[in-house]
Amino acid sequence: MQASGFRDTGRFMLRPARPGVYTPTNLAKLMRCLDPQGNIALPIRTRGAGSASTDCNQSPAGTVIRTTGLDRIVRIDAYNHTVTAEAGVRLGTLVSALAKQGLELIGNHDSMERTLGGALASPCMGPGIGDRASYLSSQLINVKVITAAGKVMNVSEQKQHLLNAFRLSYGLLGVIYEATLRVAQDVGLKFYLLPHRNRVYIDVRRYETDPGSAYETPWRIKDWGESTVLPHVFKSLNRVIPIPSVRYKLIDGISAATHGLVNSKFVNNGNNFATTSRRRRTKPRNLLYSTWCFPATDFSVVAKAYVDFCQQTQQSNGYRCDMPAVGFRVSKDPSALLSPSFDEPVFALQTTSTQQHGWDDFVIDLAQFAENWGGTPLFSQSRAFRAEHAAQSYTTRLDFFRKIRRQLDPDNRLLNPFLAQSFG
Ligand SMILES: Cc1cc2nc3c(=O)[nH]c(=O)nc-3n(C[C@H](O)[C@H](O)[C@H](O)COP(=O)(O)OP(=O)(O)OC[C@H]3O[C@@H](n4cnc5c(N)ncnc54)[C@H](O)[C@@H]3O)c2cc1C
Numbered sequence: 001m002q003a004s005g006f007r008d009t010g011r012f013m014l015r016p017a018r019p020g021v022y023t024p025t026n027l028a029k030l031m032r033c034l035d036p037q038g039n040i041a042l043p044i045r046t047r048g049a050g051s052a053s054t055d056c057n058q059s060p061a062g063t064v065i066r067t068t069g070l071d072r073i074v075r076i077d078a079y080n081h082t083v084t085a086e087a088g089v090r091l092g093t094l095v096s097a098l099a100k101q102g103l104e105l106i107g108n109h110d111s112m113e114r115t116l117g118g119a120l121a122s123p124c125m126g127p128g129i130g131d132r133a134s135y136l137s138s139q140l141i142n143v144k145v146i147t148a149a150g151k152v153m154n155v156s157e158q159k160q161h162l163l164n165a166f167r168l169s170y171g172l173l174g175v176i177y178e179a180t181l182r183v184a185q186d187v188g189l190k191f192y193l194l195p196h197r198n199r200v201y202i203d204v205r206r207y208e209t210d211p212g213s214a215y216e217t218p219w220r221i222k223d224w225g226e227s228t229v230l231p232h233v234f235k236s237l238n239r240v241i242p243i244p245s246v247r248y249k250l251i252d253g254i255s256a257a258t259h260g261l262v263n264s265k266f267v268n269n270g271n272n273f274a275t276t277s278r279r280r281r282t283k284p285r286n287l288l289y290s291t292w293c294f295p296a297t298d299f300s301v302v303a304k305a306y307v308d309f310c311q312q313t314q315q316s317n318g319y320r321c322d323m324p325a326v327g328f329r330v331s332k333d334p335s336a337l338l339s340p341s342f343d344e345p346v347f348a349l350q351t352t353s354t355q356q357h358g359w360d361d362f363v364i365d366l367a368q369f370a371e372n373w374g375g376t377p378l379f380s381q382s383r384a385f386r387a388e389h390a391a392q393s394y395t396t397r398l399d400f401f402r403k404i405r406r407q408l409d410p411d412n413r414l415l416n417p418f419l420a421q422s423f424g
Pocket of ligand 1: 046048049050051053057111113114115117118169170172177
């Protein structure tokens with residue numbers, strides 16, 4: 001920590017705070033980062049694993065608090081089925097500690113490099129099984145937060161409205177220091193869409209009372225195929241094969257073969273531990289992505305429109321994503337004030353690519369497509385969304401959230417220019 005030891009006595013000029021990144025390792029250090037008396041550059045943004053694709057975790061002119069030093073699992077209560085952990089604990093670490101006690105996270109969650117705080121403060125969504133298992137934050141029963149005023153605040157289920165506001169609060173209401181979740185509900189649906197092949201691979205997940213052995217090896221092969229082999233091979237092919245038609249034919253063929261093989265032949269049963277235990281990445285994956293949520297009722301029409309959109313975009317400007325789009329059904333879940341599936345179940349559609357050149361223009365077109373088809377943006381995952389459209393999508397809930405935010409952070413210490421467009 002720097003600078004927090006100085007006081008403005010009027011006799012000396014306080015040096016203006018410089019932008020900085022802090023990684024506190026305990027509560028006291030975290031509180032010092034947020035202390036209004038500390039000469040810390042504003043705005044303050046919290047970052048967990050840094051896997052979000054928008055600027056929600058950035059503060060180039062201010063301060064970034066990285067929570068990865070807060071990595072203690074405080075308590076696993078195998079009797080009441082709860083776990084309490086600090087915000088910087090990686091989901092993968094949490095999942096394996098729970099597995100040792102015969103417990104697991106409720107819901108299906110990938111990307112085990114994420115931090116608990118990041119996964120609670122932004123929509124950590126997966127193919128939820130049962131009605132209320134889509135966001136990890138639905139399972140939050142108590143949260144300890146350091147407010148913008150540098151004070152510790154405890155929010156339990158007794159203060160339900162406030163707790164709802166803290167779920168998916170993007171670090172705007174305070175920094176989550178510690179959280180308690182319910183751990184260890186029937187079908188989850190995930191899919192891989194190859195728009196240029198007009199093909200989809202479907203992964204149906206269901207809870208089983210006696211699933212048999214959840215062998216890790218097939219899941220490791222599946223993960224390796226989907227998230228390591230494909231991006232690397234595609235990056236290389238993009239470099240070595242200059243003719244787009246030849247290159248993309250090959251890329252689509254490899255995608256189809258990989259998904260056909262790993263999803264239908266190898267993997268039958270598993271749990272959060274088996275699906276992810278061998279890939280405790282500490283760095284976010286080097287993939288470009290943008291995710292939008294669409295009402296589930298007419299998603300079949302949207303999926304077809306998406307295929308047309310991808311094909312037309314390629315014809316008009318040559319850009320296309322090389323990775324399959326991934327999607328899953330997210331149940332209706334009003335537990336978070338900023339839940340994208342507050343009123344109805346949605347399908348999250350995640351467009352993914354390794355192709356940087358042309359991506360920035362593509363995500364603008366994608367945002368326009370999503371708007372036209374009733375898509376709801378995610379403040380941490382939807383690239384190039386318009387603040388006006390976000391306001392329409394989240395309606396009066398966004399106004400209510402803003403009111404709480406202004407009360408808890410009247411000086412906008414936690415608001416960066418990106419988030420100010422929607423929350424200012
Ligand atoms: C290739 C790829 C695929 C992805 N797929 C999915 C997916 O399928 N489903 C999904 O839900 N997400 C997905 N994500 C998005 C991302 O992983 C999530 O948004 C994740 O929950 C963010 O966790 P993080 O620790 O990386 O947080 P960060 O990205 O560091 O932060 C995200 C937000 O949370 C806030 N925050 C972080 N920690 C705290 C804290 N302690 N207190 C208060 N606020 C905090 C930040 O300020 C920021 O607003 C994907 C990302 C990538 C790169």
